[in-house]
Amino acid sequence: MGKTLAEKVWDEHVVRSTEGEPDLLFIDLHLIHEGTSPQAFDGLRLAGRKVRRPDLTLATEDHNVPTLDWDKPIADPVSKTQVDTLRKNAAEFGVRLHPLGDIEQGIVHVVGPQLGLTQPGMTIVCGDSHTSTHGAFGSIAFGIGTSEVEHVLATQTLPQAKPKTMAVTVNGSLPEGVTAKDLVLTLIAHTGTGGGQGYIVEYRGQAIRELSMEGRMTVCNMSIEWGAKAGMIAPDETTFAYIEGKPEAPKGADWDAAVEHWRTLVTDDDATFDKEIVLDASTMTPFVTWGTNPGQGVALGANVPSPEDFSDPSDKLACENALDYMGLEAGQPMRSVKVDTVFVGSCTNGRIEDLRLAAEIIKGHKVAEGTRLLVVPGSVRVRLQAMEEGLDQVFIEAGAEWRGAGCSMCLGMNPDTLQPQERSASTSNRNFEGRQGKGGRTHLVSVPVAAATAVRGTLSSPADLVPAGV
Amino acid sequence: MDKFTSHTGRALPLRRSNVDTDQIIPAVYLKRVTRTGFEDGLFAAWRNDPDFVANKPEYQGVSILVAGPDFGTGSSREHAVWALMDYGFKVVLSSRFADIFRGNSGKAGLLSVPVEQDVIEQLWAAIEADPATELTVDLEARTVTCGDLVAPFQIDDYTRYRLLNGLDDIGITLGNEADIAAYEARRPSWKPVTQGA
Structure with missing residues (x-):
């Protein structure tokens, strides 16, 4: 019987397989940041262990770093301690680090792909749940905890029970103005936050094939938001074109050998999945969340749901709690919701394509009175590319704040927070x-909804905008 | 890691589903570089509310958390496990755990026990009727006991074996050094490296 993409990549990385024990998997790339690594390095030090493969390890500073005044010492003493600790650990253990101020600094999941270190058929881990992003290249990529970070540092392997496999097939094409983000938010509202639990998911079908690498990363990034172990997309010409020429991509004969292997990384026709979900992209519309978990979403054109809409008592209670926390009325149109701050950025939507799209929509408009727009590039490279294309000027002229690279307001560990x-x-x-x-x-x-919302001050899509200059 | 065989203690009924790791410990509490001292961050936002169940006098000194479905979703932060342990929890019960949280808890020695939601409901009712109610979680027998209620739970043999014996994962893996070296020797040369190419 044939194998799925996930099974092929998994099997290629098994160091040791014993009945009754999890498989021991080799890890091709271990990404590190300041947030979840200090205790792991400390564990190594206490046990007198070394980093086994510094050459398969890469560190960057992203979770805590300020997006303003990044050339000055970090003002928050606790954030500074974490960043200083990473620098000390990287130097002591010989790990390559791209610190704040370095041209390759940025969100770890933006940096890996742009350096060309993220390639098809790899195993990639990081002490961050959004490591699933790298699955867009046809790799098995997942988030791990700090004990596991220490385990990978010490052994370059990880004991893992083999997950089940699931196919999410998205047929048809996304309508104009509907993005990968809408697709994945629609999916999560369909499955709930636990629907993917225990599965490695392969996204396939026409709508997935038609996505750019950036769009594929957005979809795989949010795999964790519906509980999946990892999300993957089989590599194809789009993938190879993205990787070719990147700084750490294979070159010459190595490139040919790599691509030849990558072409085998597809699910065989006679392979079976443990579960399948089928969606139709052509009926999708801009999609937004109303509640306090990523599964609590509706179409932008819909109304805030009511607890009465849910039959399951825990869903009903969750809806009540969410409406209370969010300050929303059941039945209120989503488009009537007034927004104070718009954040464009993060490992989900902080890549160059996202900034281009935001700039295209916002060009010639002004950010609404009483609304602020924060644009935070995912990496320094993305920032510089955007500036080369003049996108920063579009944002600044519209009245947006153009910031430095990092995780920023996605999780508010740095000063970029909501009140x-x-x-x-x-x-x-x-x-x-x-x-x-x-x-x-x-x-x-x-991204399009964010940009249009910044202009109107209420949740909006670009279709709601009066054309600039009219 | 300490060995875990069986634990008996009073429990906190947390009637909430989707308790994500941002609720267990908000990001602002993650900045320590040590493995301990995270108890202040546990449920930090909710604990500001005097009516929050964990603030009630009858639930001080609890060691078992009985939570709604989909516990530990979201961020991979192991600090969520450390915060629960620093606060005094030895066991968390829920009908469904997020994968990363469950993995992390097994590594750190916090026992996460999946039981059916109707068992959770019965436990909530029993604890709320009498907060002095004691629960026993027996890893050897794989059961949760509360008065007449005896509920079995599933845990994979390997994790159970490690917890029962307090074994360190890294030590176990390093015992297979020859397998790792052999794998490294057969990796394709075009695989990317971060330095020394």
């Missing part, structure tokens, strides 16, 4: 209570 009751439309990945600042209210949105 209590402040409402955001955010291109990030989590609308949990307090995620973007204590008491902050987050609506997850696509």
Whole structure:
């Protein structure tokens, strides 16, 4: 019987397989940031262990770093301690680090792909749940905890029970103005936050094939938001074209050998999945969240749901709690929701294509009175590319704040946070209570919805905008 | 890691589903570089509310958390496990756990026990009727006991074996050094490296 993409990549990485024990998997790339690594390095030090493969390890600073005044010492003493600790650990253990101020610094999941280190058929881990992003290249990529970070540092392997496999087939084409973000938010509203639990998911079908690498990364990034172990997309010409010429991509004969192998990384026709979900992209519309988990979403054109709409008692209670926290009335049109802050950025939507799309929509418009727009590139490279294309000027002329690279308001570990009751439309990945600042209210949105919302001050799509200059 | 065989203690009924790791410990509490001292961050936002169940006098000194479905979703932060342990929890019960949280808890020695939602409902009712009610979670027998209620739970043999014996994962893996070296020797040369190419 044939194998799925996930099974092929998994099997290629098994170091040791014994009945009754999890498989021991080799890890091709271990990404590190300052947030979840200090205790792992400390564990190594205490046990007198070394980093086994510094040459398969890469560190960057992203979770805590300021997006203003990044050339000055970090003002928050606790953030500074974490960043200093990473620098000390990287130097002591010989790990390559791209610190704040370095041209390759940025969100770890933006940096890996742009360096060309993320390639098809790899195993990639990081102490961050959005590691699933790298699955867009046909790799098995997943988030791990700090004990596992220590395990990978010490052994370059990880014991893992083999997950089940699931196919999410998205037929048809996304309508104009509907993005990968809308697709994945629609999917999560369909499955709930636990629907993918225990599965490695392969996204396939026409709509997935038609996505750019950036769009594929957005979809795979949010795999964790419906509980999946990892999300993957089989590599194809789009993937190879993206990787070719990147700094760490294979070159010459190595490139040919690599591509030849990558072409085998597809699910065989006679392979079977443990579960399948089929969606139709052609009926999808701009999609936003109303509640406090990523599964609590509706079409932008719909109304805020009522607890009465849910039959399951725990869903009903969750709806009541969410409406209360979010300060929303059941039945209120989503388009009537007034937004204080719009955040464009994060590992979900902070890549160059996202900034181009936001700039295209916002060009010639002004950010609405009483609304602020924060644009945070995913990496320094993305920032410089955007500036070369003049996108920064478009944002600044519209009245937006053009910032430095990092995780920023996605999780509010740096000074970019919401105030209590402040409402955001955010291109990030989590609308949990307090995620973007204590008491902050987050609506997850696509880049076009974010840009249009910044102009109108209420949740909007570009179709709601009066053309600029009219 | 300490060995875990069986634990008996009073429990906190947390009637909430989708308790994500941002609720268990908000990001602002993650900045320590040590493995301990995270108890202040546990449920930090909710604990500001005097009516929050964990603030009630009858639930001080609890060691078992009985939570709604989809516990530990979201961020991979192991600090969520450390915060629960620093606060005094030895066991968390829920009808469904997020994968990363469940993995992390097994590594750190916090036992996450999946039981059916109707068992959770019965436990909530029993604890709320009498907060002095004690629960026993027996890893050897794979059961949760509360008065007359005896509910079995599933845990994979390997994790159970490690927890029962307090074994360190890294030590176990390093015992297979020869397998790792052999795998490294047969990796394709075009695989990317971060330095020394």
